[in-house]
Amino acid sequence: MEKILNQEKLREWVDMLDDCEVYAPAFADSVWNYARVEAGTDIDLSHTNTIGSVKEFVFPQREVFFRFEKKDGVPVLTATLPDPKPTVVFGVRPCDGRGMPRNDTVFNKEFEDPYYWARRDKLTLVGLACNQPHSPNCFCQSVGGSPHSEDGLDILMTDLGDRFHVKGITVKGVEAMERGRDAFGAVRDGDQAETEKVHDTSRSHPQRPLGNLDAIPEAIRESFDSPLWADMAQHCIGCGICTFLCPTCHCFDINDEVISPTTGEGERVRTWDNCQFPDFTMHTSGHNPRADLGSRLRQRVSHKFLYFVENHKTQQCTGCGRCITECPVGIDIVAVLERVSQS
């Protein structure tokens, strides 16, 4: 389904999704991030990439698996499977959209993760094509995507200035558009051509090149023991910014958080974990196989460009550029891959 939505009708459409939780990017505290859209407020889609990615809607940083307590000396468990309202997220950039099928694979391949899917099944992603990459660190095209990729999105909107071209991609997406009814108009002569022109122009903007993508896994494999990793990680501070913000990083930790030791009350919680943290691979024996930052940088890059390719036939990086832009010391995954490929 393809429709035209005048800029001023966007609000009307959103208001008709009133039985859903609607989120859209908002600029607050000097960053763009997804925020709940309150009834009657405007949506500003002039955003760059949001700081947090849409993975947070399906894989929140903190997920309670179940609650426990002791009643009359007997342990009692209470299930906490999430039952969210249908959720619609506006303004999803195509690189984040492409993260979703990759996350779906992870949370479905060997074991269907009920927490993830309880949220995922109720989530509709309304993408917004980039009229031009908004950061010099965007490289979606170098990893097989594009600034108007539909992969993982339910709807793709393209900004045509005074109006949006809106394309329903999945059943969920078409349904969300149908709910908007009269807000939409028909696609008229020229709209299609204009949309294609916007897409073409956007693709023609230079992006960071990755050379021969297919040769990268082998290059990484060969440089496993290279001193290059330590050299490239020399200034890494081992914070988790690169992976916490990544739309596809999904490692987690599970802990029991005891609220009251006397009643034995507490929660089993899944939280994000991070391959850049020193205790990530720490064995209970005290041995840490990835004790230095070089081996941790290698792990992050290998997971995305070697292991994921081996296991799932695609890169686990969508070129959003966040890990580059937000790294406090300038570690740049594109430059890293370049050096590994050349070594």
Added chain:
Amino acid sequence: MVNVEEIRDYAANLLGKGEVKSVLGFRRGSASAFAEPCTITDVGEAASLVWDPTCLNNLTLYLVKDHKQQAAAKTPDNRPVGIVAKGCDSRAIGVLLQENYFKREDVVVIGVSCEGTGVVDPRKLSAKLKGRTASRVSFYGADGINVRVYGEETETVIPAQEVLADRCLECRAAIPTLNDIVFGEAVGAREFDEPFHAAKAAESLSADERWATWEHHFDRCLRCFACRAVCPMCYCPECVVDSTTFVVTLGTSAEEKANRIRWCERSANTSESAVYHLTRAIHLAGRCIDCGECERVCPVNIPLRLLNTKLEKEAFEMFEYQAGHDIEQASLLSSFRDEDPNSFIR
């Protein structure tokens, strides 16, 4: 204006004569308009050093890193390290010296004076550009910063005071007092802004208002720990938020494993994040030199500097103590004077 060629020559000379094993400085990065830290070990690399308002990092962190590495190495290289240091960075070195973390002869301080300027606050810049990225940032005379926005043709000049880091606006000593050489003119106190003004403004709010502010911020914290990782004063081998040294042996019981002390849970929620931040702030009382690194690196822009400057203000007002200003002085926590106020001991 600091002449970068002089810094390059000096660094090349130090390396050439073998007086240092490496020089910590800044180079142009591939990732953004901001400079990135570099460690150069041979003379030829000195030409890549840069100096401009995007040299944000406090490189003292890497002295700490090197010190840890040498301590763990089988054949340590204990030659001194050269470091390009702004006024605030040199104070960080000062605190480490006061705390006997390393010795004066372990470091050669290549001081750069911030003169009439300082460094840019990426958050202020981001707010000005509404999240868009700068592709070039440079000095524009004494009072301006020249910015080119990614995807735009023209450059914009922004008055320096609108985008300089708060600490630079409030700086009381823009010259590295601890140094082996200084490039740029000696400038001491600058009067762009009154010291501690943000902390003072916060104090005038009610407790409820203050808590509402911090609840909003702690709630947003991702617990990526970048604020800790970047701080040269956070050098504990094990931080309370990690659990790297809980060793399990054959004799460790399930009870012991379950009951091992966890000061702060992994959950990024308001209460656990508050514990993390308050613990960190207290551990920095009288030690934080206001380099602003914790605040700069925070991906969600939590104003952490406010917590630290509040304690800095307390140390200043109660004990006339300024961290890192005088390396002959004993550190605040390890010293006592008869005239110290003890009104808080009840």
